[in-house]
Every structure is written in structure tokens, then in C-alpha cells.
Amino acid sequence: MFNYLKYILSVPRKFILTWAIAPALYFLLLPLAFANDSVESLLIDTQKEAFRGMSENETLMNFVGISDWDNVFTLEGMVTTYFLSLFGIILVAVATIVLLNKMGAKAEEDGTFEFVASLPMTRSTVYLTQSIVAVLFGLFITFTWTNIMYIPMATMELSQTLDYVPLMKSTLMAGLAGVSFGVLGFALGAYTGKSSYAWGFGAGLMAIEWISNSLSGTNDLFLWIDNNISSFGAYGDPYQEGLIGADLTLVLGKIVIFLIIGFIGFRKRSLNLR
Amino acid sequence: MIEIQNLTMKYKNGKGVTDINLHISEGEVKGLLGPNGAGKSTTMRSFMGFLKPSSGKLEVNKINTLNNPVKAKEIIGYLPGDPQLPQNLNAKTLFKLGADMRSQSIDYAMDLAEKFDLDVTPTIKELSKGNRQKAAIILAVLHKPKALILDEPTSGLDPFHQRTFFEIVGEFSNNGSSILLSSHIISEIEKISDSMAVLKDGEKIYDESYETFVNNAKEEGKELEDAFFEFYERKN
Numbered sequence: 001m002f003n004y005l006k007y008i009l010s011v012p013r014k015f016i017l018t019w020a021i022a023p024a025l026y027f028l029l030l031p032l033a034f035a036n037d038s039v040e041s042l043l044i045d046t047q048k049e050a051f052r053g054m055s056e057n058e059t060l061m062n063f064v065g066i067s068d069w070d071n072v073f074t075l076e077g078m079v080t081t082y083f084l085s086l087f088g089i090i091l092v093a094v095a096t097i098v099l100l101n102k103m104g105a106k107a108e109e110d111g112t113f114e115f116v117a118s119l120p121m122t123r124s125t126v127y128l129t130q131s132i133v134a135v136l137f138g139l140f141i142t143f144t145w146t147n148i149m150y151i152p153m154a155t156m157e158l159s160q161t162l163d164y165v166p167l168m169k170s171t172l173m174a175g176l177a178g179v180s181f182g183v184l185g186f187a188l189g190a191y192t193g194k195s196s197y198a199w200g201f202g203a204g205l206m207a208i209e210w211i212s213n214s215l216s217g218t219n220d221l222f223l224w225i226d227n228n229i230s231s232f233g234a235y236g237d238p239y240q241e242g243l244i245g246a247d248l249t250l251v252l253g254k255i256v257i258f259l260i261i262g263f264i265g266f267r268k269r270s271l272n273l274r
Numbered sequence: 275m276i277e278i279q280n281l282t283m284k285y286k287n288g289k290g291v292t293d294i295n296l297h298i299s300e301g302e303v304k305g306l307l308g309p310n311g312a313g314k315s316t317t318m319r320s321f322m323g324f325l326k327p328s329s330g331k332l333e334v335n336k337i338n339t340l341n342n343p344v345k346a347k348e349i350i351g352y353l354p355g356d357p358q359l360p361q362n363l364n365a366k367t368l369f370k371l372g373a374d375m376r377s378q379s380i381d382y383a384m385d386l387a388e389k390f391d392l393d394v395t396p397t398i399k400e401l402s403k404g405n406r407q408k409a410a411i412i413l414a415v416l417h418k419p420k421a422l423i424l425d426e427p428t429s430g431l432d433p434f435h436q437r438t439f440f441e442i443v444g445e446f447s448n449n450g451s452s453i454l455l456s457s458h459i460i461s462e463i464e465k466i467s468d469s470m471a472v473l474k475d476g477e478k479i480y481d482e483s484y485e486t487f488v489n490n491a492k493e494e495g496k497e498l499e500d501a502f503f504e505f506y507e508r509k510n
Contacts (some may be wrong), residue, residue, distance in 0.1 A: 003371070003374045003375040004375060006371065006374065007375065010363065010367065010371060011360040011362065011363065014362065030296065110355070110358055111354065111356060111358030112358045112359065112360060114324070114352075114354040114357070114358065115354070115357070115358075115359060115372075115410075117323075117324050117377065117411065118322060118347060118350070118354075118414075119347060119354040119372075119375050120343070120344045120345075120346075120347040120348045120375075120376065121343075121344065121347075121375075122344055123343075123344055204351050268326070269326065270321075270324065270325040270326045271324040271325065273319065273324060273325075274356070
């Protein structure tokens with residue numbers, strides 16, 4: 001298993017590094033926007049006023065992950081209730097689906113999996129190794145992003161800053177939420193051997209839960225989904241409220257159930273080789 | 275020893291193979307002949323456990339390849355019909371990973387790379403089709419397997435390196451490995467095989483020693499290729 005893990009990490013190492021570093025560098029803009037009062041005024045206050053009209057439309061705000069207009073223009077709001085509650089989750093899900101497709105369903109379709117399949121490993125070992133990568137990769141990139149974003153907070157005198165431990169709690173919840181979608185994509189790819197299923201189900205569930213989250217104020221069904229099923233809903237506000245057992249259980253439960261579904265399918269089917 | 279008994283594997287479209295029986299003794303090289311879609315790759319992939327057959331007993335050295343895949347694959351070397359390798363790694367890294375996953379050293383792989391005149395430093399993406407095929411062949415045999423399943427192994431190799439390949443297969447055969455090798459063309463089988471089996475539309479239509487087929491062709495006063503095509507067309 002260890003050697004297969006080494007193979008999985010060697011083949012897409014550029015992809016892994018790119019996804020770990022590039023978004024982090026881009027999102028460094030968030031803390032640096034609070035470098036001092038004048039930069040904050042230029043970058044933050046101007047935007048806040050320019051888009052104020054948007055704050056009157058709750059659905060639109062929810063759609064882009066904003067629950068509190070004034071709060072989102074603070075560093076805490078930007079990082080923990082805007083970036084991590086929406087875009088971070090989406091990025092983790094997409095990256096996980098792409099990576100695991102490269103190792104799984106897509107690799108079956110393009111033939112690279114035939115080499116792996118000829119090695120002395122059971123399908124259970126292959127699947128278990130891929131599952132570990134699916135979960136840890138999502139968490140790894142999320143923690144890399146927020147830790148890189150934390151560097152200016154720890155080393156510069158910003159006009160606003162964040163506490164490290166609550167930030168890591170938010171990171172964990174965002175990472176797990178993203179992984180829950182990514183893992184569904186991976187699992188359905190493994191179940192069917194078709195990469196289109198990985199995207200259809202992984203991105204499909206994410207879209208449904210995102211829309212439910214956006215429209216939760218308008219409809220009881222969406223509200224119920226957001227409260228009881230949605231990984232976006234489960235994110236909550238971990239920076240202020242810490243990790244909540246029920247939310248963690250929901251997301252971890254989804255991950256485990258999806259992985260079991262994929263395992264059942266992957267063990268019993270023929271490989272989808274071209 | 276490779277044993278395939280009553281193998282039936284059907285795809286959703288109804289194609290596949292039906293009731294295939296093959297026996298390859300230690301040191302024997304069996305050529306598996308047939309045109310595209312005859313069932314050669316399906317037979318080989320079923321034997322490797324990639325496809326789930328509806329029936330059949332598949333064994334290598336009395337180890338069931340479906341029930342005991344780890345032990346079986348430890349002693350099998352498999353070359354796919356269209357080998358696709360990770361594009362961004364170079365051959366040496368790939369050999370190292372392949373050797374590590376089989377708890378082997380890379381030495382034999384590097385010896386073979388030298389025999390094949392394969393530069394192991396460029397990435398797979400940068401290699402020509404023939405050189406990629408060489409890398410795939412080396413990956414298939416670097417653990418000195420007791421059984422070899424080779425799906426169209428000379429595809430893309432130039433005549434010089436085809437000869438090197440046949441020498442390597444000959445060495446494995448002399449050391450007692452059982453070898454199943456597929457091809458479209460009988461002249462390729464001629465160079466290396468002790469026996470040959472022919473598949474048509476997923477069914478085995480011939481399984482004898484290579485010599486028997488050659489003698490029959492001679493008796494009929496026909497060229498080998500012509501005799502083979504006529505035989506193939508006659509079988510319905």
C-alpha cells in the first residue's frame with residue numbers, strides 16, 4: 001500500500017503542488033487587503049459601498065456565500081464566512097475529483113490504470129489507498145491555503161488579524177465539506193469506472209447543496225436540506241462557535257457512506273478499459 | 275503453468291469470449307492469434323482479473339488469479355495491448371516505482387533498458403511509440419515472472435528491437451516461464467511460439483503445436499500466411 005501511495009503522489013505531483021500553492025498565493029490578497037488602514041480603505045471600504053445594493057438581496061448574498069454583509073468586509077468575515085464557507089469548499093471538491101479521477105475512473109478510461117491493476121495488490125488495497133488520498137489531499141490543500149494566508153497575519157502588523165486555532169477549526173470544517181463532495185465524485189467514479197459519473201455526482205450534489213443553501217430562506221425543502229444534509233450548511237461558523245459535533249458527524253458520515261458505496265461497486269465490477 | 279478452463283466473459287453488447295480453454299506448460303510459448311475483436315485481449319484481461327468473467331477457472335502455477343490476485347500477480351508479468359504509462363515520469367522513475375511495488379531491485383530493468391537501447395531519462399511523453407513500448411515491456415518483466423501475458427508485444431518495435439524482445443522471451447521460456455503472447459499475424463508467432471491457439475468471434479477454433487499447422491500447410495502446398503487465412507475463413 002505504501003508503494004502505491006508513493007506512485008499516486010509521484011504521478012500527479014505537479015497537480016498537487018499547483019493546487020496547494022496557487023490558490024493560497026491568490027488568496028493572500030485577503031489578509032494583505034488589511035495591510036494598513038489606507039489599503040483597507042482603498043480595497044475594502046470602496047468595494048463595500050460599491051456593492052451595497054447587493055446586501056438587500058438575501059438570496060444573492062447566500063448564493064455567493066455571504067450571510068452578513070457588514071461582517072464579510074472584515075478579515076474574519078472574508079476568510080471564515082466567505083472564502084472558506086463557499087469558494088474554499090468548491091475548490092477542494094473540484095481538486096479532489098480531478099486528482100482521484102486521474103488515479104481512478106479517468107485512468108481506467110485512458111488505460112494508465114492497466115499498469116496499476118497488473119501489480120500484486122487487491123482491489124481493496126487500491127481503493128483504500130485512493131480513499132486515504134481523497135480525504136487527506138482535500139484537507140492538505142485547505143490547511144496549506146489557510147496556513148499560507150496566516151503568514152502575513154503572524155508576521156505583519158495588519159489592521160485586522162485572526163486567531164490561529166479558530167482559523168484552523170474553520171479550515172478543518174471547510175476541508176471536510178469539500179472532501180465530502182469530492183469523495184462522492186471519487187466513489188461514483190470507482191463504482192462505475194466512468195469519469196463523467198464522478199463529475200456528474202460530485203459536482204451535481206455540490207450544486208444542489210449550494211442552491212439549497214442560497215434558497216434556504218425561501219423554501220422549506222431547501223431549508224431542510226441546508227439544515228440536515230448540506231455540507232455547506234454544516235460548515236456554520238466554526239471560527240466563532242468552534243467545531244460542532246453534529247455538523248462534524250454529518251460531514252464525516254457522508255464521507256464514510258460515499259466511500260462504502262464506491263468500495264462495493266469497485267470490488268465487483270469489470271474495469272472500464274478501452 | 276497457465277490454465278484457462280471454460281472461460282466465458284460477455285460484455286453488455288453480447289460480445290466477448292465463450293468457453294475458452296488454454297493450457298500453457300512451463301517453458302511453453304503459446305501464440306494467441308486472431309483479428310481485432312476476436313477476444314484475445316478479453317481472454318488476457320479476464321485472466322488478469324481486470325474483467326469479471328461469468329464462468330471459468332483461471333490459474334497460474336495452480337494459484338487462482340481471481341481468488342488470490344496478490345499471489346498470482348506476484349508471478350505474472352502483464353503487457354497491455356496498448357500500454358499507457360504516466361506521461362510526466364521518466365522510465366527510470368517508473369521502473370523504480372514498479373520495482374518497489376514488487377519488492378524488487380531496479381537492476382534487471384536497467385539491464386533490459388541497455389539491451390533495448392532505451393534512454394531512461396526523458397519523460398514517457400517525450401519517448402517515441404517504440405520506446406514507450408520498450409518501457410512497458412521492461413515494466414512487465416522486471417520481476418522475472420513465472421508467467422507472461424503479452425498482448426501484441428511487438429507493436430511499435432522496429433525489427434532490431436523485435437529481435438531483442440524475442441531473445442528476452444526465449445530466455446524466460448528457457449528458464450521455465452509460461453508465456454501467452456497475442457498477435458494478429460502468424461509470421462510473428464512463427465518466430466517464437468511452440469504452440470498456437472486461434473480465436474474467432476470469441477471462440478477458440480484451433481489449439482495445436484505450431485509445427486502441426488506448418489506441416490499441414492506444407493502438405494497442402496501453401497504459404498503459411500495463405501494457409502492461415504484460408505483456415506480462418508473456412509471456420510464458421
